[in-house]
Amino acid sequence: MEGTDVALKDLTAEQFAELKTDIQGKYDELKSRNLKLNLTRGKPSSEQLDICTDLLSLPGENFIDKDGTDCRNYGNLVGLTSIREIWAEVLGVEVKNLIAADSSSLNIMFDLISWSYIWGNNDSEKPWKDEGQVKWICPVPGYDRHFTITEHFGFEMITVPMTPIGPDMDQVEELVKDPQVKGMWVVPMFGNPTGVTFDADTINRLVTMETAAPDFRVVWDNAYAIHTLDENFPEITDVVKLGGNRFWSMSSTSKITQAGAGVAFFNSSDENLTWYNSHALVRGIGPNKINQLAHAQFFGDAEGVKQVMRKHARSLAPKFAKVLEILESRLGEYGVAEWTKPTGGYFISLDVVPGTAKRVVELAKDAGIALTAAGASFPYGNDPENKNIRLAPSLPPVEELEIAMDGVATCVLLAALEQ
Amino acid sequence: MEGTDVALKDLTAEQFAELKTDIQGKYDELKSRNLKLNLTRGKPSSEQLDICTDLLSLPGENFIDKDGTDCRNYGNLVGLTSIREIWAEVLGVEVKNLIAADSSSLNIMFDLISWSYIWGNNDSEKPWKDEGQVKWICPVPGYDRHFTITEHFGFEMITVPMTPIGPDMDQVEELVKDPQVKGMWVVPMFGNPTGVTFDADTINRLVTMETAAPDFRVVWDNAYAIHTLDENFPEITDVVKLGGNRFWSMSSTSKITQAGAGVAFFNSSDENLTWYNSHALVRGIGPNKINQLAHAQFFGDAEGVKQVMRKHARSLAPKFAKVLEILESRLGEYGVAEWTKPTGGYFISLDVVPGTAKRVVELAKDAGIALTAAGASFPYGNDPENKNIRLAPSLPPVEELEIAMDGVATCVLLAALEQ
Numbered sequence: 153m154e155g156t157d158v159a160l161k162d163l164t165a166e167q168f169a170e171l172k173t174d175i176q177g178k179y180d181e182l183k184s185r186n187l188k189l190n191l192t193r194g195k196p197s198s199e200q201l202d203i204c205t206d207l208l209s210l211p212g213e214n215f216i217d218k219d220g221t222d223c224r225n226y227g228n229l230v231g232l233t234s235i236r237e238i239w240a241e242v243l244g245v246e247v248k249n250l251i252a253a254d255s256s257s258l259n260i261m262f263d264l265i266s267w268s269y270i271w272g273n274n275d276s277e278k279p280w281k282d283e284g285q286v287k288w289i290c291p292v293p294g295y296d297r298h299f300t301i302t303e304h305f306g307f308e309m310i311t312v313p314m315t316p317i318g319p320d321m322d323q324v325e326e327l328v329k330d331p332q333v334k335g336m337w338v339v340p341m342f343g344n345p346t347g348v349t350f351d352a353d354t355i356n357r358l359v360t361m362e363t364a365a366p367d368f369r370v371v372w373d374n375a376y377a378i379h380t381l382d383e384n385f386p387e388i389t390d391v392v393k394l395g396g397n398r399f400w401s402m403s404s405t406s407k408i409t410q411a412g413a414g415v416a417f418f419n420s421s422d423e424n425l426t427w428y429n430s431h432a433l434v435r436g437i438g439p440n441k442i443n444q445l446a447h448a449q450f451f452g453d454a455e456g457v458k459q460v461m462r463k464h465a466r467s468l469a470p471k472f473a474k475v476l477e478i479l480e481s482r483l484g485e486y487g488v489a490e491w492t493k494p495t496g497g498y499f500i501s502l503d504v505v506p507g508t509a510k511r512v513v514e515l516a517k518d519a520g521i522a523l524t525a526a527g528a529s530f531p532y533g534n535d536p537e538n539k540n541i542r543l544a545p546s547l548p549p550v551e552e553l554e555i556a557m558d559g560v561a562t563c564v565l566l567a568a569l570e571q
Numbered sequence: 572m573e574g575t576d577v578a579l580k581d582l583t584a585e586q587f588a589e590l591k592t593d594i595q596g597k598y599d600e601l602k603s604r605n606l607k608l609n610l611t612r613g614k615p616s617s618e619q620l621d622i623c624t625d626l627l628s629l630p631g632e633n634f635i636d637k638d639g640t641d642c643r644n645y646g647n648l649v650g651l652t653s654i655r656e657i658w659a660e661v662l663g664v665e666v667k668n669l670i671a672a673d674s675s676s677l678n679i680m681f682d683l684i685s686w687s688y689i690w691g692n693n694d695s696e697k698p699w700k701d702e703g704q705v706k707w708i709c710p711v712p713g714y715d716r717h718f719t720i721t722e723h724f725g726f727e728m729i730t731v732p733m734t735p736i737g738p739d740m741d742q743v744e745e746l747v748k749d750p751q752v753k754g755m756w757v758v759p760m761f762g763n764p765t766g767v768t769f770d771a772d773t774i775n776r777l778v779t780m781e782t783a784a785p786d787f788r789v790v791w792d793n794a795y796a797i798h799t800l801d802e803n804f805p806e807i808t809d810v811v812k813l814g815g816n817r818f819w820s821m822s823s824t825s826k827i828t829q830a831g832a833g834v835a836f837f838n839s840s841d842e843n844l845t846w847y848n849s850h851a852l853v854r855g856i857g858p859n860k861i862n863q864l865a866h867a868q869f870f871g872d873a874e875g876v877k878q879v880m881r882k883h884a885r886s887l888a889p890k891f892a893k894v895l896e897i898l899e900s901r902l903g904e905y906g907v908a909e910w911t912k913p914t915g916g917y918f919i920s921l922d923v924v925p926g927t928a929k930r931v932v933e934l935a936k937d938a939g940i941a942l943t944a945a946g947a948s949f950p951y952g953n954d955p956e957n958k959n960i961r962l963a964p965s966l967p968p969v970e971e972l973e974i975a976m977d978g979v980a981t982c983v984l985l986a987a988l989e990q
Contacts, residue, residue: 193645195644195645196644198641201641201643201644204643205632205634208629208630208631208632208634208643208861209628209629209631209632210627210628211627212627212628213624213627213628215624215627222617222620223829223832224620224623224627224829224830224832225614225615225620225829225830225831226612226614226825226830226831227831254673254674254859255673255858255859256855256856258854258855258856259854259855262853262854262855263854266685266689269689270685270688270689270700270724281689281700297856300853301853301854304850304853305689406645410642410643410644410861411643411644411645412644412645412646412856412857412858412859412860413642413643413859413860413861413862431723434681434719434720434723435677435678435681435682435720436675436677436678436681437675437677437716437831438831439674439831440673440674440831440832440859440862441831441832442627442829442832442862443832443859443861443862
């Protein structure tokens with residue numbers, strides 16, 4: 153988080169009026185440019201997508217996997233061994249505890265909750281639908297699509313604040329004493345939207361804490377585990393090995409190969425996977441093996457995956473640097489905002505003056521700059537302090553990003569001055 | 572169905588003993604060959620899979636759809652317009668009423684029932700989980716994976732017999748007077764396993780019958796709509812247009828391009844699709860568009876799809892002819908079996924002497940010929956007459972199929988003689 157030197161509140165009335173005239177002028181000029189820029193979602197850019205174009209011609213005539221499987225025919229509930237082996241090495245987990253699925257890890261998360269709701273999971277005394285009110289821990293700010301799932305099932309979402317080392321574990325340990333608390337969302341590495349990676353103590357407390365519910369689950373959405381911006385790959389903790397049935401761990405190649413057309417993975421304990429497969433086998437025959445084979449051929453091995461990630465880092469790092477540079481140069485001195493400085497992931501979390509986030513997004517929209525809706529990183533879209541904005545720098549080229557972020561800074565200042 | 576000339580029951584004791592010695596000898600000889608043949612499931616053969624090998628190099632560098640969509644990035648809940656347009660023409664339905672999904676239509680069926688169970692569908696007064704016993708109509712013999720889904724949700728499955736023109740509609744019309752009857756499985760064209768295509772009167776009665784449940788649904792699994800064996804494509808009725816919200820219609824390219832790696836489609840009314848999408852949007856962002864684009868490029872247009880199907884027909888027709896020829900020559904005279912003579916689809920439904928189907932499958936297994944488990948085409952795997960066996964001729968080459976079917980005929984006769 154970013155401190156400040158000369159805060160807005162310390163300005164004289166004259167200085168304040170002068171600044172407001174200046175910023176209002178900048179905003180009017182911004183509006184007059186009729187921009188159409190978008191910082192809403194964590195989408196890869198065309199430059200990033202070009203990294204994996206060769207994958208789109210695979211597998212070609214090499215449709216037999218190395219274990220002899222003809223990937224063009226039915227069968228194989230848990231996915232191709234070849235892609236599971238590569239990914240298990242990337243994550244540092246056991247192959248037998250890793251399922252390769254279709255393209256969406258979100259699909260897997262939804263199904264895990266849906267099937268626990270209908271039938272209970274392998275540690276449930278009864279289906280979650282037959283519990284009283286199911287409660288769910290939601291570190292905030294967090295990933296909006298997580299919260300949408302638990303809202304859809306009518307779970308009561310209880311927020312705990314994110315800190316620079318993970319969720320506030322004192323609060324989490326207190327909450328899990330309630331047997332109605334059945335689970336928790338986390339993005340443990342380069343998290344959405346804070347960029348925070350959980351430290352060893354946080355992970356240890358999540359592994360060892362006593363929960364009143366025997367069927368409590370942590371949805372360990374490791375979507376950004378290898379999405380470094382500085383080409384340093386942090387160590388990935390094998391929580392499944394440490395945590396028994398507690399962790400449902402997900403990842404995918406959506407932000408590695410093709411967004412929404414990659415391979416998603418589910419890593420969990422033997423018992424959890426047996427339970428999952430008992431339902432997955434009724435839902436269908438198995439995942440798209442052709443797509444999995446293409447990915448295995450394209451990557452070759454775990455090092456091949458890291459090579460791709462280094463290319464992404466080189467594309468993304470200048471964009472993150474540009475956003476941080478503009479935030480610092482435009483807002484640093486006024487004490488009207490704080491922001492995260494991630495070394496990985498897809499987002500920067502910006503906290504503006506409490507009570508002004510919605511106004512900032514509105515001002516930006518009127519100037520042709522689309523930002524993620526204020527509050528989107530909170531359950532029910534409700535940021536109680538109305539201060540958080542998620543910035544997604546990946547999609548636009550640097551030149552556009554620069555224009556957009558300079559505009560956002562103007563909007564942040566103007567909203568602060570209005571208030 | 573097949574009649575007979577000289578029935579087993581009309582043989583003299585001497586003739587009977589002579590035949591039994593002969594057949595037992597044939598069976599012993601069969602066993603001594605240590606065969607390993609498989610007629611269990613409706614899998615395409617390698618020869619069929621080779622028809623679409625060119626698809627496996629697509630889309631290559633042409634990853635932009637004709638409407639400008641970069642198929643490598645996120646977005647598009649309902650699937651690519653280009654593949655939806657081609658498939659809508661194949662089915663003769665409106666593009667706006669057709670969703671293109673990932674590879675499995677079974678996944679869609681499961682989700683439709685799951686979401687109706689949890690939240691109710693768009694015509695439900697309450698979620699199906701809050702109903703008393705949900706009941707479901709199952710024409711038999713039918714598709715085992717259908718029955719497994721409704722068994723998994725604890726629905727009471729009520730069987731009605733298939734006739735050569737569709738399910739017994741007198742029984743269906745009677746059953747739907749019960750408000751607990753919420754739906755019905757059907758495979759309306761070249762059905763699994765009978766090969767029957769519903770006639771116009773059957774379809775009309777399904778469209779117009781009064782159901783006590785307002786949220787009653789027919790799962791119209793049109794998996795084999797264009798899977799002709801004689802290159803005649805029967806007319807496909809647009810039941811969605813005729814039937815309002817009653818029909819959930821599914822199809823896929825699993826037995827056209829790659830099995831389990833094609834594109835699945837869901838065709839239904841505007842209201843049904845709005846309801847489906849309201850849940851699908853929470854489960855994920857959208858389907859694999861790269862795979863959809865590859866399919867659109869490979870087919871080109873609806874005629875391209877039919878060209879592929881003609882090639883499949885040329886591969887499959889000799890296999891079906893061989894099975895029918897052996898059944899007729901080996902069993903025709905004895906009155907120990909009846910079988911369907913489909914002009915499309917993937918299966919032949921064989922009825923042996925009541926009480927002997929399990930024994931036939933056991934005898935075949937002991938001789939190294941794997942058949943679908945007796946009873947598999949019935950809910951709970953329970954064929955009350957123990958007479959039905961599903962034959963799947965597609966996978967083995969003709970020479971193997973000939974050996975396998977000759978063996979099966981020996982087993983059918985031996986089981987009949989034992990009884």
